[in-house]
Amino acid sequence: MSTVSSLFSLMHAGYVLAREGVISALPSDPLPPPARFMKKMAGTIRRRQATERKQSERLSIALNRLGPSWVKLGQFLATRPDVVGSEIARDLELLQDRMEPFPRDAAISQIEESLGRKIDDIFTEFSEPVAAASVAQVHRARRRSDGVDVAVKVIRPGVRSRFHHDLDTFYTAARLQEKYIPASRRLRPVAVADTLAQSAKIEMDLRLEAAAFSEMGENTADDPGFRVPHVDWELSGRDCLTMDWVDGVKMNNIDGIRAAGHDMVRLSQNLIQSFLRHTLRDGFFHADMHPGNLFVAPNGDIVAVDLGIAGRLxxxxxxxxxxxxxxxxxxxxxxxxxxxxxxxxxxxxxxxxxxxxxxxxxxxxxxxxxxxxxxxxxxxxxxxxxxxxxxxxxxxxxxxxxxxxxxxxxVARTLDPHFNMxxxxxxxxxxxxxxxxxxxxxxxxxxxxxxxxxxxxxxxxxxxxxxxxxxxxxxxxxxxxxxxxxxxxxRIGKAEARHSRWGHIALWVIAALGAIALFIR
Ligand SMILES: Nc1ncnc2c1ncn2[C@@H]1O[C@H](COP(=O)(O)OP(=O)(O)O)[C@@H](O)[C@H]1O
Ligand SMILES: [Mg+2]
Incomplete structure (x- = not known):
């Protein structure tokens, strides 16, 4: 029964992808004739506005429409060019994980439930959301016990159960691929789904992100110029994470950093050296170091937030x-x-x-x-x-x-264009x-x-x-x-053949999904 509902979810996904023009923008030439026909059909239900957008934008819109789990899937596949091909991976990299915030009241209920305490007993102030993404959003608050400003990250209500449902769908797709497309077995789609499930589970349990902050905090305690916010374990649980509020300029605000008088050359060196130290010395690195997750503190320290994804070596x-x-x-x-x-x-x-x-x-x-x-x-x-x-x-x-x-x-190069790696x-x-x-x-x-x-x-x-x-x-x-x-x-010749063959298959599957959805409707 669950397979049937998964199939319907897949068809729905194919439909949304077709409607946003993702499918008809895929190249035609590697497709076998039946798939090419289906792709043409997908073109007929494409929304008119979609044609004016870039493929990366279309993907972003389609995945956001499909919901948080699909956004996660997209972000995850962006890191796996070996699975989806480098072109799709590049488009997925541009995927913006920004969603409508959920109401402040819903966040408060999440916190109260997670901690078993009333919001007024914990905080004297609690802001509207300052940023919202598919899995969580962040509020600024003032801790009652010491009057210190904190950031509170709160899980989006219902996101876990929804992800569990969607994960069934992803597994069904992976199993179908392994069964019917022998060439895809080398890429082990079911194992890929396993990895996605694992990383999403970690991202959806904020105690684990808290633990990552704490581990990296210990690793870097004596390092110059880099730190992560301190976690308040007492006010953290599975659905909320409380940490020090970081005052500073974000690294995507280059003019702001310059205006604050920071030494750009030193910042870029500091960033690279910190990252390499975490990687080589600690074997534990922040794996989402885009400039929106990095602050420059008034004293010039780099402060990293958002440790939902970390890598280990x-x-x-x-x-x-x-x-x-x-x-x-x-x-x-x-x-x-x-x-x-x-x-x-x-x-x-x-x-x-x-x-x-x-x-x-x-x-x-x-x-x-x-x-x-x-x-x-x-x-x-x-x-x-x-x-x-x-x-x-x-x-x-x-x-x-x-x-x-x-x-x-x-990021280092935007800070210092003459940066020498x-x-x-x-x-x-x-x-x-x-x-x-x-x-x-x-x-x-x-x-x-x-x-x-x-x-x-x-x-x-x-x-x-x-x-x-x-x-x-x-x-x-x-x-x-x-x-x-x-x-x-x-060998080079063989590998290239293998590469493009897989690219064809991926396109074929996507085109077929869209077309199936069409006929079902
Ligand atoms: N400790 C903090 N201090 C100040 N702002 C924060 C802090 N943590 C998060 N933020 C703000 O909230 C935004 C979203 O938080 P983040 O942990 O990056 O979540 P997401 O996984 O949704 O990107 C950040 O980009 C930053 O602007
Ligand atoms: Mg972030």
């Missing part, structure tokens, strides 16, 4: 990341390649040297650029594209990191490597230049085997230059 992933960044900095592509094998991310049957060659194809052009245009996020993006060619399994936590890095780097990240990445990898000192020597590093490494018996191999490779590469061998070229 285990020691192994952190080591992997540091070695990769370091390998690119020192142009040690073989090392970058080896790290992938050592971590077990790339199957053993691949050839390390060919892999290193592909990685060199990413690294060398970047070294030709001026330092100011080098982007760590871009580097990781390209790297993950290449690693896919060598059957590297998708690592969602690294993907989340790369996505976040794109955002963080973007390598120079800024070096103190954090270098320190972490010195303390965590290899004999101390060796790395800092290597940083002076590859040759100095190599000669030092030759003196260290335990490293000599690796060095020998490394220098041979380097010699071979510098002689032969960059030449993609047949094997690599063939």
């Amino acid at each position: 285990g020691k192994k992933e952190r080591r992997f990341l540091a070695e990769i960044l370091y390998g690119f900095i020192t142009r040690d592509y073989l090392r970058v390649a080896e790290v992938h094998f050592e971590a077990g991310y790339v199957p053993r049957h691949h050839d390390v040297a060919s892999f290193a060659q592909a990685i060199r194809a990413i690294g060398e052009p970047i070294h030709g650029q001026s330092a100011e245009t080098i982007s760590m996020a871009k580097l990781l993006t390209l790297l993950f594209e290449v690693t896919e060619l060598f059957d590297m399994e998708t690592r969602p936590e690294l993907l989340l990191l790369q996505k976040t890095m794109v955002v963080v780097e973007g 390598w120079k800024t990240s070096e103190p954090v990445v270098g320190t972490w490597i010195r303390e965590n990898l290899g004999p101390a000192g060796f790395i800092s020597d290597a940083r002076e230049g590859l040759h100095a590093g190599l000669s030092l490494m030759r003196q260290l018996p335990e490293l000599s085997a690796r060095t020998q191999k490394l220098s041979e490779e380097m010699a071979a590469m510098s002689e032969n230059g960059l030449r993609l061998d047949d094997h690599t070229v063939e």
Whole structure:
């Protein structure tokens, strides 16, 4: 029975997507004829206004119309270009999670129920909502006990039960895909739905967001220039989260920051270094660092809010990341390649040297650029594209990191257009490597230049085997230059075919859904 109702929900979704013009804006050429016909039909029910809008806007409108769970789904899929393709992911990234606020009275009932106390016993003042999104909204209040101003985040009434219902629908869609579209199995749609369910569950229980604030607060207690608001556990529960009110200018208000007299260059460095410290040192990073969630406090500190999405990296992933960044900095592509094998991310049957060659194809052009245009996020993006060619399994936590890095780097660049990623990240990445990898000192020597590093490494018996191999490779590469061998070229071809094939299928499914909805009506 629940499957039937899920199917109807899917058809309804297809209908809304068609009506807002999402489906008819998808490219036609990869579609098989029946789907192309259905897509045409979808065009006939499109609203007239929809044609004037950009695809990203149409998606945003359609998903908002479908409700909070679909907005969550859209935001989640924006982080998974491996599943929906990079074009749709980019459109979804622009999805605005802004909804009509719910009434102040409803928020008060939520709080009173969650805490079992009367609002007047807790707060002397409680504002109208200051911001509202699909899952929660925020009010400003004054705490009765000490007269301090706080922010109170309140869950949208009924959002959890609604999400549970919609989740059934998503699972049905995922199961249908796995059953009828064998090519989609590699992407494990049901597992994707599992991940969505898990992250939404976390976002819809504010005690967990409170715990994330508290953990990050402890991690960063002694760090300069970065903090998160302090949580008031006594006034927090599943449906409401009370924390210190942050006074300051938002990072999306560049003029405001400048007017307040802050040092933009220092802010951008501080932002990147804080983020890298959280990632490498703590293995726990804020995964929604858009400028609307970042404040600059009057004393120049960066204060982050909105910790509903956080990422974790285990020691192994952190080591992997540091070695990769370091390998690119020192142009040690073989090392970058080896790290992938050592971590077990790339199957053993691949050839390390060919892999290193592909990685060199990413690294060398970047070294030709001026330092100011080098982007760590871009580097990781390209790297993950290449690693896919060598059957590297998708690592969602690294993907989340790369996505976040794109955002963080973007913010740093708006603060300081001359921002230099390598120079800024070096103190954090270098320190972490010195303390965590290899004999101390060796790395800092290597940083002076590859040759100095190599000669030092030759003196260290335990490293000599690796060095020998490394220098041979380097010699071979510098002689032969960059030449993609047949094997690599063939792999690139295959992967591209695989990519576009999946793109076709995704389009096909969406078109079919819209069309089914049409006929049902
Ligand atoms: N501690 C705080 N101090 C001041 N303003 C806050 C605080 N927490 C949230 N806000 C405001 O409320 C908005 C929404 O809160 P946020 O936690 O980002 O929720 P959402 O998940 O809906 O984006 C923020 O963008 C910010 O303007
Ligand atoms: Mg936010």
